Amino acid sequence: MSERDGTPRDEASRRLADAMARSPELAAVMAARSRRRPRTFRRIAVSVSLLLVLAAGIGLLSRRVRRPPAHEPAELVTGELETTPAPMGPATPLAPLQAVRDPATGDETAPFQGFAISVETDPPGALVTIRGVARGEAPALAGLECAPGERIEVRAELPGRTRAHRTVRCRGDTLVKLHLQLPPR
Secondary structure, three states, X not given: OOOOOOOOOOHHHHHHHHHHHHOXXXXXXXXXXXXXXXXXXXXXXHHHHHHHHHHHHHHHHHHHHHOOOOOOOOOOOOOOOOOOOOOOOOOOOOOOOOOEEOXXXXXXXXXXXXXXXXXXXXXXXXXXXXXXXXXXXOOEEEEEOOOOOOEEEEEEEOOOEOOEEEEEEOOXXXXXXXXXXXXXX
C-alpha cells in the first residue's frame, strides 16, 4: 500500500487488500504465502553461496595436491657442467614377438621376461578375469607370478554371449597368447 493515501502499490498488494475486506482468514493465508516466498529465495541464495565457497575450497586444495614439491639442491657441484645433450643413434624399431604354437597344448607362446598371458576375444571388449581377478576388457595383458606347472584359470564374459574359459599352465619366461570365442546365447 502507498504510504500517503492507503492505495495498493502493486497487484499482489491490491489482491491482499481485497481479500482482507472479504475474509480475514483468506487474507491470512495470502499473507503467509507472500511471506514464504522471500524465505525460499533466501534459502536458495544461501545454498548457492555455500556451494560456491565449497567449490572454491576444493579448487584450492586440488591445486595444492597437484603442485610438485619444491626440491632443494642435493649439493653444490663445482666445476664445469656439460650442457649439450648426449648424441643419440638412429632409432631402431623393436622386432615383433615371434609366437610359436606349442604342439603339446596348442597354445601360442612367445619368449618373454617372466610369465604373462595375453587374451584376445571374439568379439572384442569382453571382461577378462585371470585367477578370479578382473584384468580389464579384451585385449588384455597380465604379468603373473606363478610356479612352473601351476594351473591358471582364464575367463572372458560379455553380456548376451556365452562365457568362455580356458586353463593354462605357468611356464618360465613365456608369454601365452589366448584367443577366446564368445558365441551368442
